[in-house]
Amino acid sequence: MTTTHRTAGNTPSSLRYDRRTLWQKDKDHFIHPFTDFSLFHEKGCDLIVDSDGIYVEDAHGNRFIDGIAGLWCVNVGHGRAEIGQAMAEQATRMAYFSTFNNLSNAPAAELAAKLAELAPANLNHVFFSCGGSAANDATIRLVHYYFNRLGKPSKKRILSRRNAYHGTTYLAASLTGIESNNWDFDTLDHLVTHLSEANLYRRPEGMSEADYCDHLVAELEETIVEIGAENIAAFIAEPIMGAGGVLMPPQGYHARMQTVCRANDILFIADEVVTGFGRLGHFFASEAVFDTQPDIINCAKGLSSGYAPLGATLISDEIYKVLGTPQRKGGVLSTGFTYSGHPVSCAAALKNIEIIEREAICENVREVGPYLAQKLKTLADHETVGDVRGSHFMLAIENVADKATKKLLPVEARVGDRVAAEAQKRGLIIRPVGHLNILSPPLIWDREVVDRVVAILDEAFAATTVSLKADGYL
């Protein structure tokens, strides 16, 4: 695969850093998202300052294979000079102008049309935001507005799922079902009901995959009866739950959930913030992988490969008919952000999509993804590895104390952190999430990289077992 990257060696002097001062400034002033302050106050942060293709480099000059694509987002890999150029050209030509009140700009118009072309057939209308949380938040407002306009104002409740991750604006955090994410925060409970997550690994003991699917669909049906379809606006789901632990649904789950939603006039929203833009081998996974036709698909992250903040809500023709009609004389669709359709972000996304198409990156994921999954399964021999799961470039390893009972290690063993630290010592960054380790690489890994990564992980899990034993956890 040919790629053009800026390399760490030709970093301009304006981008060279004094790492000690920078570390101090960061520690003194930057409130980081999702940071464990029990460690931060003492250790501060590792600064990642350079990048190149599948690699990132820290402020000490250590180079790592990026196993998490930044944060599930740098799909085309790091240091793509042509994306930088497209952004610079747009920024110098016209960095920003309003998209409110019948104004638009060229990259936003081009990108909206391109997304309509790539999305499933009836999703032809795009509402732009600045990221995944904002996309989900804006979607719920639009969905409520849609039902109000249809004369169904009682349809307000959103069905989400436990362990779902939909972001951290107030509304997106309320949709999120990872309990610890909302410890001591408030949530909008009157708007959201959480169903069970679809988690094949931890399904009830002895239940077949097919029965498990029936069980989850029955729970949806019962919940609808309980709350009343007239009070429910939408069901929102990630095709594969990401931050909740790369939880795999049983075969046919999404299609069946959608059938029940359709029968009850409940909109089906696919949160493809992670699964979109190639991670599962297609621009969108909803139809191509899960055989669903969502009313709305949300995307962000891989949409611009993280080169610029951007989110998009792809809306069906049917919903647009309602949104696209003034609610009253002089009325406008009064929602949107200063940066909806930001020209520089849209220019980045257009170039990113051009690269994904030109380099056949979805095809690479379809070819290398199954190899990655198969090689990763070899780690299951390690004493603490309970489950290796996921699909294509979205994978997780669940660590346990006991494989038979699936009992977890105590939280204070920090098993995910231990594995991640051992991997990092050996030149690979993976993501620890509690007792899990997540892999969501740039989509340009080839088989040779997979072999190197799995060899590193093999050593990292062996070293973790030794350290857990030394500390009395095993």
Ligand SMILES: Cc1ncc(COP(=O)(O)O)c(C=O)c1O
């Ligand atoms: C499925 C999903 N939805 C929404 C979000 C929130 O996106 P953002 O962090 O860009 O607001 C994320 C972020 O990880 C995500 O994984």
